[in-house]
Every structure is written in C-alpha cells, then in structure tokens.
Amino acid sequence: MNAVEMGHGSGGTLMEELIQRIRSVFSSSYLDQGLDSAILPPVDGKLAFTTDSFVVRPLFFPGGDIGKLAVCGTVNDLSVVGATARYLSSSLILEEGLPLETLDRVISSMAAAAREAGVEIVTGDTKVVEKGHGDGVFITTAGLGSIREGIDLSGALLSPGDVLIVSGSLGDHAMTILGLRESLGFASALTSDCAPLNGMIKALLDSKAEPLFMRDITRGGLAAVLCELAALRAAALEVEEDALPLRDEVRALGELLGIDPLSMANEGKILVAVRESRADAALAALRAHRYGRDARAIGRVVALGAEGVRMRTSSGGMRRVTRPYAEKLPRIC
Amino acid sequence: MAEPTRSPAHEEFRRRDLVLSLSERIAEKAEGLGPLRIMHVCGTHERSINRFGIRGLLPGCVKVIAGPGCPVCVCPVSDIAAARKIAKVPSVILATFGDMLTVPAPDGSLQSARSEGADIRIVYSAADALELARSESGREVVFFSVGFETTVAPTAAIVASLAGRPQKNFSLIVSNRVVPEALELICSSPELSIDGFILPGHVSVIIGSDAYLPLARDRKIPCAVVGFESVDLLAGILDLLEQIRSGIAVVANSYSRAVLSGGNAKAKAFIAKVFEPCDAVWRGMGVLPGTGLSLRSEYSAYDAISKFGVKVGTEDEGVPEGCLCPLVMTGQREPEQCPHFGRACRPENPVGPCMVSDEGTCKIRIEFGDAG
Numbered sequence: 001m002n003a004v005e006m007g008h009g010s011g012g013t014l015m016e017e018l019i020q021r022i023r024s025v026f027s028s029s030y031l032d033q034g035l036d037s038a039i040l041p042p043v044d045g046k047l048a049f050t051t052d053s054f055v056v057r058p059l060f061f062p063g064g065d066i067g068k069l070a071v072c073g074t075v076n077d078l079s080v081v082g083a084t085a086r087y088l089s090s091s092l093i094l095e096e097g098l099p100l101e102t103l104d105r106v107i108s109s110m111a112a113a114a115r116e117a118g119v120e121i122v123t124g125d126t127k128v129v130e131k132g133h134g135d136g137v138f139i140t141t142a143g144l145g146s147i148r149e150g151i152d153l154s155g156a157l158l159s160p161g162d163v164l165i166v167s168g169s170l171g172d173h174a175m176t177i178l179g180l181r182e183s184l185g186f187a188s189a190l191t192s193d194c195a196p197l198n199g200m201i202k203a204l205l206d207s208k209a210e211p212l213f214m215r216d217i218t219r220g221g222l223a224a225v226l227c228e229l230a231a232l233r234a235a236a237l238e239v240e241e242d243a244l245p246l247r248d249e250v251r252a253l254g255e256l257l258g259i260d261p262l263s264m265a266n267e268g269k270i271l272v273a274v275r276e277s278r279a280d281a282a283l284a285a286l287r288a289h290r291y292g293r294d295a296r297a298i299g300r301v302v303a304l305g306a307e308g309v310r311m312r313t314s315s316g317g318m319r320r321v322t323r324p325y326a327e328k329l330p331r332i333c
Numbered sequence: 334m335a336e337p338t339r340s341p342a343h344e345e346f347r348r349r350d351l352v353l354s355l356s357e358r359i360a361e362k363a364e365g366l367g368p369l370r371i372m373h374v375c376g377t378h379e380r381s382i383n384r385f386g387i388r389g390l391l392p393g394c395v396k397v398i399a400g401p402g403c404p405v406c407v408c409p410v411s412d413i414a415a416a417r418k419i420a421k422v423p424s425v426i427l428a429t430f431g432d433m434l435t436v437p438a439p440d441g442s443l444q445s446a447r448s449e450g451a452d453i454r455i456v457y458s459a460a461d462a463l464e465l466a467r468s469e470s471g472r473e474v475v476f477f478s479v480g481f482e483t484t485v486a487p488t489a490a491i492v493a494s495l496a497g498r499p500q501k502n503f504s505l506i507v508s509n510r511v512v513p514e515a516l517e518l519i520c521s522s523p524e525l526s527i528d529g530f531i532l533p534g535h536v537s538v539i540i541g542s543d544a545y546l547p548l549a550r551d552r553k554i555p556c557a558v559v560g561f562e563s564v565d566l567l568a569g570i571l572d573l574l575e576q577i578r579s580g581i582a583v584v585a586n587s588y589s590r591a592v593l594s595g596g597n598a599k600a601k602a603f604i605a606k607v608f609e610p611c612d613a614v615w616r617g618m619g620v621l622p623g624t625g626l627s628l629r630s631e632y633s634a635y636d637a638i639s640k641f642g643v644k645v646g647t648e649d650e651g652v653p654e655g656c657l658c659p660l661v662m663t664g665q666r667e668p669e670q671c672p673h674f675g676r677a678c679r680p681e682n683p684v685g686p687c688m689v690s691d692e693g694t695c696k697i698r699i700e701f702g703d704a705g
Contacts, residue, residue: 242349255343258380258691314344315352315563317386320702325680 004098009128018126021100025107026090026114030122038122040087043146048083050074051142057331059106059136061180063172063191066139067109069267069333072196074143075117076216079198080270082153082205083145085117090124090141095134106137117196119143151205155213155233155273162212162301163279164239165272167200167286168193168294170222171250171264177332179253190249193268193291200289204272209282213273216266219333220324222298223262225271226309227323236306239299239321241314262311263324265332273301346562347385355567356390362574363392370526371573372519372664374400374512375533376692377561383701385563395570398664400519401615402533404480404510405432405690406662409614411646412508413438416477419506419641420451426469428462429477431455432690437683439650443477458484459491459505466503475637477506482539485509485626486600489607492632504637507626510613512536513544515624520554525663529555529573531566534588539604541596542586549582560588607632614649616686617659658685661694668695675699 007014023031030038054070064072071088078085090110094103114121172193179190197216204211215225222244230237246254246261254261268291274282279297286292299311309321363369373379379399382388388397401407413436420427420443427443434444434453447453452472456462459476466474478488492505512533520527532545537558549556555576559569565588572585586592606629613625628636638645652658656678657671668674668687678684680696687695 260384313384313386313563314349315347315385315387316349316356316390317352317563318389319383319386322700322702325699 002100004094004096004100004103004128006096006128006130008094009126015126021104022092022107022124022126025104025111026121026124027111028120028122030087030120031124038087040122043086045149046147048078048081048145048147049142050077051140052077053138053140054333055135055138055331056177056333057135058180059102061176061192063176064194064267065106065109066137067106068113069194070139070141071110071113071117071119072194072267073218073333074141075119075196075198078143078145079201080153080214080216081147082151082214083147084202085119085143085145085198087122087144088114088119088141090121090139092124092126093134093138094126094128095136096128096131098136103137113196117198148205153211153214155229157212158233158235158273158301158304160301160303161276162273163276163297164237164299164301165274165279165282165286165295165297166217166222166245167197167270167272167292168268169245169247169250170217170266170269171254171261172247173267174221174264174329174332175250175253178257178329190247193266195268195291197268197270197291200286200291201270203289204282204285207281207285209274209278209285211272211274211282215271217269217271218267219265221261221263221265222271223260223309223321224323226321229271229273230307230309234305234307235301236303237299237309238302239309239311241311243296243298245294245296262321265329267333343562346560346564348564351564352390352567355564355571359395359567359571359574360392362571362578363395366394366574366577369395369528369577370398370664371395371529371531371570372398372400372527373402373531373533373559374516375402375535376690376694376697377535378402378531378533378559378566379694379697380691381561381563381566383697385566387563387566390567391570395574397531397570399661399694400664401515401618401662403687403690403692403694404484405430405436406658406686406693407510407615407618408433408436408479408508408686409616410438410650411614411648412506413443414440415638415643415645416443416506417441417446417451418643419475419637420446420453421449422473422641425452425473425475426465427451427453427475427477428456428465429453430457430479433477433479435683436686436689437653459488463491463500463503466500470502473502473504475504475506477508479508481510481512481533481536482604483535485511485604485608486539486597489603492607492628492635493603495632495635504635504640505628506637507608507628509608509626510615510624511610511626513540513548514610515615515621516545516548517552518621518624519663520548520552522663524665527554528577529557531569531573532556532558532584534558534560534565534591537588537592537596539597539600541594542584542592543594544596545584549584553582555582557585557587558592560591614647616649617652617662619649620647652685656685658687658695661687668698671695
C-alpha cells in the first residue's frame with residue numbers, strides 16, 4: 001500500500017493506521033489523549049483564535065510546501081494581533097491516490113514548522129475524497145493563542161508622521177510559485193519566504209519599538225494591507241517606490257509579466273506602523289532576526305481623516321495605490 | 334540578500350533626475366501655448382502613464398488623453414456574437430486571449446457561452462491555437478484573432494506556415510485592426526481636435542515610424558513614436574511640444590532603441606502576404622474604412638466565418654445604455670465622468686468594454702486612479 005485509498009477515510013482499521021501515522025509525526029501528549037477534543041490547560045488572559053485553509057499548487061516549492069505554509073500561516077495570523085501562538089488543529093483532505101510518501105513529507109514538514117514556532121498540533125481530522133475531486137492534499141489549520149497584556153496593534157493610536165515598515169523583500173512567495181508553474185528558468189534562484197514569524201514579532205514587541213499596528217502581508221500584497229489600514233483608520237498613507245525592498249528576480253518577473261510587486265503575495269512578511277521616534281528601534285529589532293534582516297521603512301502616515309494610499313514612483317511622479325480587485329495567481333497558498 | 338538592488342535593464346529610462354529635468358523642460362516649452370490635447374493610442378501607454386504618475390509631472394495646459402488603444406475594447410459586438418455562435422458548434426474548440434472571455438455583449442459574453450457548454454480555451458498566440466489543432470485532430474479549433482499589428486504579425490506568420498503544412502481543422506475569426514489608418518480618421522474628426530499623437534511603441538516596432546508620415550505630412554499633426562518608460566514618455570511629449578512650437582509636424586522617433594523607420598520588413602511581408610485591408614467596425618465608433626484585415630483568397634480555407642457559414646453583422650451595436658466607453662476611447666470623456674464607472678461597472682463585473690482588459694482605460698483608472 002503506497003497511496004491513499006478511499007478506505008483511509010472509512011472509519012475502519014485503514015483509517016486508524018493513517019491516523020497513527022500522522023499522530024506519531026505530530027507527537028503531542030494532547031493528541032495522545034485520544035479524545036474527540038483536546039483538553040487544554042487554562043490560559044491567562046484573552047484568547048486569540050484563527051483559522052485558514054491551504055490549497056497551494058504545487059504542493060512543494062523552493063522554501064516550503066503546503067504543510068509548512070499551513071502551520072506558518074496560522075501562527076502568523078495569531079502573532080500579528082499580539083498573541084502568543086500555542087495550539088493548532090490540522091484537518092487534512094486527501095485525494096485518493098496521493099502517494100503516502102508525499103503525505104509523510106507534508107506532515108513531517110508541518111511538524112518541523114510547529115517545532116520551530118514552538119506550537120503544538122493538538123487535534124486533527126482526516127478525510128479522503130475520490131480521485132479527481134481534490135488535488136493531492138488540502139489542509140485547514142486553526143490556532144489558539146493567548147494575548148499579551150497591554151498590547152494594541154489595531155492602529156487605533158495611529159497619528160500623522162508615524163512610520164510604515166515592512167519586514168523584508170516583497171513578492172518572493174508569489175514569484176516563486178509563478179516561476180515554478182510557468183517553468184520560468186530565471187526565477188529558479190527564488191525561494192518562498194514562508195516562515196513562522198512569531199519569534200521575530202516577539203522580539204519586536206519586547207523591544208522599545210512599541211508598534212501601533214501590525215498585519216501580515218499575504219494575498220493582495222502590500223497594497224491590500226496598506227488600503228486596509230487606510231480604510232480602518234481613515235488615514236492618508238504615502239509610500240516611496242524606491243524604498244520597497246525587492247529582489248532583482250522579483251522585480252524582473254513583475255516587469256515581464258506586468259504584475260505589480262505591491263500586489264504580490266507573501267508568506268513571511270509583516271507591515272508595522274510605529275512612531276517616528278521608535279522607527280530605529282523597530283528596524284533594529286526586526287533586522288536582528290533572521291526573518292527581518294531586510295526590514296525597511298517604506299513610508300508614512302501623512303494625515304488622518306482623509307483615507308487613501310499614494311506612492312511616490314521611482315520616476316518622481318505620484319500614483320494612487322488601490323486594493324487589488326482579484327488575486328492574479330489562483331491557489332497561491 | 335544584501336541590500337536590495339535595482340535591476341539595471343530599464344532603470345536608466347526611469348531615472349528620477351532625468352524625469353524631473355524633462356518635466357521642467359516640458360513646462361518651459363509649454364509656456365504660452367494654449368490648452369493642448371495630446372493623444373496616445375495604446376493601452377500600455379495608459380498603464381505606464383498611470384503607473385509612473387506622468388500626468389502629475391506635466392503642466393496644466395498639457396493634457397494627455399487616451400485614444401482607442403485597446404484591441405479588446407474596440408472588438409465589435411458582431412464579432413463576439415459570431416465567435417459565440419461558432420463556439421457553440423459541438424465539434425469546435427474556440428481559442429482566444431483571456432481578456433476576450435469577459436467582454437460584455439448584449440447576447441452574452443464568451444464566458445457565458447462557456448458556462449452554457451461551449452469549449453473555449455485561453456491561448457497566448459495563434460501558434461498555441463495551431464498547436465491545439467494539431468493535438469486535437471478530431472475537433473475544429475477556431476482562433477479568435479484580436480489585436481493590432483503587434484499581434485497580427487505573428488498570426489500572419491502562423492497562417493503563412495499553413496501553405497507548406499495545411500491543417501484542415503484549424504481556422505480563424507479575424508477581428509484584427511490596423512493603427513495608422515484609424516489615426517487618420519480620428520484626427521479628421523473636428524470634435525477631437527488633437528494637437529499631437531504619442532504613437533504606440535510596440536505596434537511601431539512592426540510597421541516602422543514611416544507608417545505615420547501621412548499623418549504629419551498631410552494632416553500636419555505632430556507625431557512621436559514613444560516607448561513605455563517614464564523617460565520615454567516625457568521625451569516623446571517634449572518632442573511633440575517642440576513640433577507644436579515650431580509649427581512643423583514630423584514623425585519623431587523617441588523610441589529609436591526599438592523602432593526603425595521601416596519597421597520589421599519580414600513581419601510586414603508576412604502581414605501583406607496573408608491579409609488584405611477591409612472596412613471594420615470599431616465598437617462604439619462605427620465603421621472605419623480600411624482599418625480591418627481579412628484573409629487573402631489563398632487562405633480563405635482558414636476563414637472560420639465562411640467555414641461555419643456564420644453571418645456577421647456589419648453594424649456597430651455599440652455599448653450598453655449610459656456607458657461612455659466610445660467617448661472614453663476617443664478621449665472626449667474621462668472614465669470618472671461615466672455614471673457607471675466604479676459603481677455598476679467594475680473589473681469583476683464590467684458594463685463596458687474598457688473595463689475588461691488590462692489595456693482598457695477604465696480598468697487602468699480603477700487600478701491606479703490619478704493621484705495628480
């Protein structure tokens with residue numbers, strides 16, 4: 001038996017074998033409780049709770065895979081609201097015929113990412129669909145975290161002059177996936193930025209940066225996050241095109257394919273807003289971490305009460321930045 | 334990654350110091366000249382102008398307006414209806430560019446034909462469509478050919494290749510348009526009052542800057558063939574202002590790194606070999622004589638319209654009620670002046686054709702807006 005069969009979802013012994021296979025990789029005492037729900041110890045303070053589904057194609061790509069993505073995505077969603085990520089669930093939808101070796105790689109990768117992030121996968125589910133009704137494997141994770149006291153990253157305290165910082169190069173994930181799908185040879189040097197950012201974010205929160213707003217930059221890219229912030233706080237934001245951290249390959253692919261780096265998806269980047277006097281502290285804290293080495297200040301809050309995002313272009317002109325109306329690349333995460 | 338670096342290839346043509354000095358020179362040149370209307374006729378130009386924020390770098394008296402520069406936008410309802418009819422023939426696979434799928438038409442878009450069961454596939458070129466015909470020998474593959482000279486040339490080369498290696502299950506709906514002849518008609522329209530043309534760089538690579546000589550010589554309209562970077566655009570506009578000031582209209586080639594005066598002889602030969610001029614409807618603009626192309630008789634076996642016996646309307650059915658696309662395409666209105674713009678008409682649910690393609694003025698304006 002080398003591949004997933006319909007029987008693996010039947011509730012019988014085949015399914016039990018599959019569950020054991022997964023459980024042994026995730027290795028959590030809560031999973032070993034063998035109950036219908038994981039029973040977790042009490043937590044201090046407020047809870048943060050989030051969920052996300054992952055359908056990326058292809059399943060494996062330079063810098064990551066669907067398993068790593070599924071763990072990091074949920075860990076990051078918890079982290080950017082100021083929560084300490086603690087527990088994850090994992091629901092797998094497997095397509096009949098998926099090689100078990102592929103499944104092993106995916107769940108090993110989930111386990112490795114969870115170890116790096118210091119979170120535990122404490123509950124899970126597995127379903128099997130007929131061949132042709134899925135695409136190998138789809139994963140849904142949910143995450144629980146506890147919120148640190150006294151932290152407000154909602155941007156409620158934003159004021160004119162505040163500095164906008166991105167934690168590193170933009171578009172690496174989107175262009176890695178695109179390069180792979182379209183077999184664009186010159187994109188082969190790229191790797192996805194998929195990473196658990198809780199360590200970096202903790203370092204930032206522990207520093208003197210006192211961030212006022214934080215969000216991970218995923219689908220829709222930086223443009224979407226900037227527009228969300230502008231709408232949320234009725235803020236006018238201005239960014240500098242020349243300040244955007246972009247790898248040469250990403251810039252070149254964007255040029256070639258007419259994709260604006262502002263709208264490219266990322267899986268390991270955040271946008272942070274801080275007071276101008278705290279910008280150096282924020283940059284230093286981010287750059288001291290491996291996932292924030294290329295952090296840069298990219299713009300400012302210019303006014304409140306007039307919503308909009310503008311960008312000073314490399315050429316010196318001004319353009320508006322709008323929310324991308326649709327992801328140009330389907331199934332990117 | 335150390336410090337992020339800029340790739341050098343095109344950055345030279347976006348240098349801020351050059352852009353700002355060109356912008357100053359344009360302001361000097363424009364001083365004392367009345368309001369000027371400079372028209373470009375290329376969706377990629379509109380995209381670049383928005384992307385670099387060019388309009389904000391020009392003096393108030395120089396207005397750059399977007400002409401009919403999007404082949405998807407000008408494709409008439411009658412051709413879309415013909416494509417729908419042919420696509421619904423059970424043996425047919427209709428192959429076309431992705432943008433064509435969602436162009437709204439009264440009887441429905443190609444997308445709606447697809448949801449009704451028609452087999453419509455997205456291709457990137459006529460070569461892809463021919464490849465499809467070779468691999469699907471039991472089916473009829475029909476390429477819905479839309480585009481200006483830039484896309485006409487490779488399509489012509491593919492059709493010409495069929496002389497040596499016929500492909501019985503392959504044919505084309507030819508809805509291509511040519512640029513210079515259309516420009517002559519546009520500038521003869523008194524309500525447009527064009528003071529200069531920014532000519533399309535890509536098209537000109539094929540046809541050459543000399544193709545526009547009649548515009549400058551006979552119509553006395555200043556012309557500049559222009560590339561797509563910020564320095565290109567401003568250098569082209571400066572060229573036009575110099576002509577306007579001197580009162581001598583010529584065809585300046587501000588994109589000489591890509592465009593030759595005679596164009597690409599081989600490409601032009603392919604076009605002339607395969608196609609002949611015909612009258613054509615431009616959506617919302619009516620019939621423009623001599624601006625279309627049809628297959629020459631030697632290649633008539635590849636004409637899908639006669640092959641499937643479809644009737645194609647010759648009238649311009651225009652655009653939906655209230656849609657200002659025809660006025661936007663001729664530079665008489667800004668997209669923002671249309672009551673549908675950004676409300677009923679959005680990229681995810683276009684009312685008019687200019688909201689569909691990445692080359693369409695309305696879609697570009699939604700995306701970039703005008704930060705001035």
